[in-house]
Amino acid sequence: MDMSVKIAGVEFKNPVMEASGTFGSGVEYSEFVDLNKLGAVVTKGVANVPWPGNPTPRIAETYGGMINAIGLQNPGIDVFIKRDIPFLRQYDTRIIVNVCGRTTEDYIDVVERLGDEPVDMLEINISCPNVKEGGIAFGQDPKAVEAITKAVKAHAKQPIIMKLSPNVTDITVMAKAAQAGGTDAISLINTLTGMKIDIHKRAFALANKTGGLSGPAIKPVALRMVYQTAQAVQVPIIGMGGIMNGEDALEFILAGASAVAIGTANFHNPYATVETVEGIRSYMERYGIDDISQLIGAVR
Amino acid sequence: MDMSVKIAGVEFKNPVMEASGTFGSGVEYSEFVDLNKLGAVVTKGVANVPWPGNPTPRIAETYGGMINAIGLQNPGIDVFIKRDIPFLRQYDTRIIVNVCGRTTEDYIDVVERLGDEPVDMLEINISCPNVKEGGIAFGQDPKAVEAITKAVKAHAKQPIIMKLSPNVTDITVMAKAAQAGGTDAISLINTLTGMKIDIHKRAFALANKTGGLSGPAIKPVALRMVYQTAQAVQVPIIGMGGIMNGEDALEFILAGASAVAIGTANFHNPYATVETVEGIRSYMERYGIDDISQLIGAVR
Amino acid sequence: MAKIKMTAVVAGQEQLTEDIFDMRIKAAQVAEDAVPGQFVSLYTKDGAKLLPRPISLCGIDREAGELRLVYRIAGAGTKEFSRLKAGDTIDVLGPLGNGFPMEPGKKAFLIGGGIGIPPMLELAKALAEANARLAGSASAQAGAQLAGSASAQAGAQPAGSALAQAGAQPDGGLPEQDGGRTGLVQSILGYRDSQMFLKHEFEAFGPVHVATEDGSAGTAGNVLDAIREQGLSADIIYACGPTPMLRALKAYAAEQGIPCFLSLEEKMACGVGACLACVCQSKDVDGHSQVHNKRICKDGPVFLADEIEL
């Protein structure tokens, strides 16, 4: 049985990775799961310099999900290269580095610093709803999407994945813009902008007022966008948004995702990533599917 | 203690109504709740002629919510006027008629037919994701929103409420367009477009492929949009999206909604509407709030 | 038939087959008004699952205030229900739907396919009782005192035995009906295999014929194969089961020129007729929306086969 998938020339032993920002650089969850069993580890967004992130409270639970406004706290690319890449190199898994920035130059800076590093792909986050500059602003205008994709692609030595925001009227417009800019793959969805109010304190639950909604609550929206995008572009798609287990992952694969990422589910179940791999495997066994590529985009 | 609210000159005994399409014209749920206790009954979308709606399956359960693609099945305005308005007139509650159409003329047709009918407000649904023409297409382009608002307003004898789609990049742009078109109030949110796949049948869960996501899963998105809209426009807002009880309703009111509507919650709990009224009342008692207007938009 | 949502207490639960369970719940207010062919909707305790699960009434015990629900584990909701034990609670909405129209005195097929079998049991009981009452009053007319008293007792006694008694009465009044009085309720049950849940309970109300998909019991094949193999006939059909079976029965009934009542299924949200999720296509313009869509939860689940497109 073949669970391996190829995205932009990079082969993954299976289509399961975790979603950026929910798994650090893998250190913490390596106490729970064998990172060798994952298709890839996608690291928390890293910028050219350290970012302190937002004030607390940074998260709040919502019905079937959560909102977060971490604000891309990160140690900056220097520490990341020195500390996190060597840690991940110990494992037999692909490394995808998630990149964030305030300006196009910030992104390029990080991408260039990573050029000679042993990482497999770069995921460019133009969809974070929790920072004032950069982030989502890039991801909501097709011209900006195309421009930043082009700029990053021109400087990147590794294949790039543009990570799109679901907070748009038509996801296919953004996906086509990323494709026009030359992206090698697309990942979606980042979080939906949400809010929670504490009625007893009569205050916002998050210090940042709004935060990004994630978890199974958003799965139907994510799945719809993956499907629409798969019909609209030729580049491979990494699907995410509320995946809790193998069955959820299979919905995304059937809708057209070549790989899937597990985010919020890790907080509910630290074994969610490897259990998703097993869930897909047993589905393939049950239905006698010997190559996962037979499932990708099979529902249309 | 004063729970009454005034929207566009219309006084409601309390700020709780149910959301269009989840309550028919009240007949069915009148077996469970006393309609006299509701601020208003908002009827299922009605067009100028009967619409058959979409093929089944029309709904599917999702995590913390559901997706629906009813497709605005309705008996047309003639039957509606003959049968549903007289039924509702038996009760001491406001009547808001939700209007749908495929073209601007369709909307105007219905609105004109209602001109001399004893209904209190008209809610103009330009945000249904489940019909091929009309519906959401009107709701995703600010120019179209303004134009249809103007056209409907020019023909409406009752105050109008434009019902906005959350499937947009920036809800405030649409809200401002509706305000510019002369709407008397705004209601939001309609459903988020979503999808579900049956991995065993390898088919879409809905005959229509996509459907509108509703229920508590979407509450954070709805609340964020109500808040943003309240900061952006002067017209009153009717907030909805995942409200299950008084506490949820209070979040919307604190975020700036003058009234709230209960949709999917009715399916989970047929008493949800009156229980929400009671929940708001006991909160006001607990905190010694004697006029609900003190709570509207109190968190900013 | 006032509808209510209430918290019921589980009176007991048994496992009938690998995946079929038999649960009794105390829900007197729902049982009070319920009739055969109606259903209830059950709520899970998992906040992630908002919609209730429609389950037909397999038994209505007004005196005990109990409902009997026989269901198959189809997904996570029914799985959760299957773990409930006596004393646990479950939220229930009902009674929902129209129920089967009772036409006593007619020679009937009660046809259940798979998990469509349970609702036919309460119908079998009710029809047998109604037949017995009818026979009783017919006998009474004919002056046969004994039959009348047996019939009067039928309500209190186990229906099967009352019926057996009634059937044993010499009765010259209505020869045609009489000839088949014990045979008026003919149950035809279609199973997957020899795990024939509920079968013996149907036997109390009349002859029972079985078809199994795997041929391990009764006629190998479907319920129509059984009807043909056994050379059975009837004046009316009541049926519940998978759509292909219902479609075949509709055609068979048309061919035979007999009325046929079918109980349908569709995904539901409200269960009370408000949301228009659960429609089926009807031949005539429907009363609610003036299109061709009847609401299964409210106008059904039981429809005359001629009224609907399958």
Place this chain on the structure above:
Amino acid sequence: MAKIKMTAVVAGQEQLTEDIFDMRIKAAQVAEDAVPGQFVSLYTKDGAKLLPRPISLCGIDREAGELRLVYRIAGAGTKEFSRLKAGDTIDVLGPLGNGFPMEPGKKAFLIGGGIGIPPMLELAKALAEANARLAGSASAQAGAQLAGSASAQAGAQPAGSALAQAGAQPDGGLPEQDGGRTGLVQSILGYRDSQMFLKHEFEAFGPVHVATEDGSAGTAGNVLDAIREQGLSADIIYACGPTPMLRALKAYAAEQGIPCFLSLEEKMACGVGACLACVCQSKDVDGHSQVHNKRICKDGPVFLADEIEL
């Protein structure tokens, strides 16, 4: 300290006050490695609530493989936990966080405010035991055979009584420590009112002082009012409680020039240091992100007061 998520069985649950519950769970693999000041995260059974609820360890019983959790009903999650009975299951993640640094032999304040009291109990026990061991080895150095054997037994015996014994030994070796040996663990507990949950259990490990907000017992006011009113002093502070209390203690410790360890709280998602939800502001650049944010769940929840901004 390997972390694990496992399904624990509830060993028992008692209600301590109107809204405070005391639950013991069987979670041997978590208990094995746990130390005072650490916490676990508990999962609800409601699918609508995905995030676990962090609860401090009030007791660690390695031999029985049990954890004791004392918590206040704050919302729907803790409400659900409060309904659990012996034999029920609950999913638990742990052990989490760093725990209190043990500095035996020092005269310590163990300060708990409100629902910050529970974690101080296991610390009181552990410190008392450590103090007894220290006293034992000091006595052994001084050749006092009796004291040594009492200390050796301390682990197996109820810690309180071992300590009382140790304190009763004549001991000329370390006069300063000796003078206050039974007084090394000074617990200062701040309650809302006279519902003084856990108070008597602290008494086994040393003197206990109480402050109540409503003045119904002990010093009227907060824990610092109690310290001042009673003229107490210490060489080290351990504390858990509401932020205003911690802030006041930080200032007090700075004034006194003594080290102060504070256990902090913040909303958490992962509980293991991966998501960066639960940061507090640190004086120095932190090791993880090279900014000034320490992760309460991983780098804490216990911090030296000087290290953090409150």
